[in-house]
Amino acid sequence: MKFVAKQLGRGFRRLNDEGWSRGAKGNGIWLAVAVLIGGVRFMARIGGRRREVLFSQELLPGEALRVGHLLEDRLGRPAK
Numbered sequence: 001m002k003f004v005a006k007q008l009g010r011g012f013r014r015l016n017d018e019g020w021s022r023g024a025k026g027n028g029i030w031l032a033v034a035v036l037i038g039g040v041r042f043m044a045r046i047g048g049r050r051r052e053v054l055f056s057q058e059l060l061p062g063e064a065l066r067v068g069h070l071l072e073d074r075l076g077r078p079a080k
Helices: 002-024 028-047
Strands: none
Touching (some): 002 028
């Protein structure tokens, strides 16, 4: 899945770069493509959730770690 996401990211970056270069030469369609893709990437960047460390402790020999699943995060949103 990461491979597909990485390939899509590369494709969008290339479209964005092509759009800016061709749009700067006067092609309005390519400029619109660059603005649209740039806006989508910007909104995804500022709207994405930030991961944070909620708990950190060093385990001693013989201790165990239990990871549980939460249905909601601290703010009441559905957990991913």
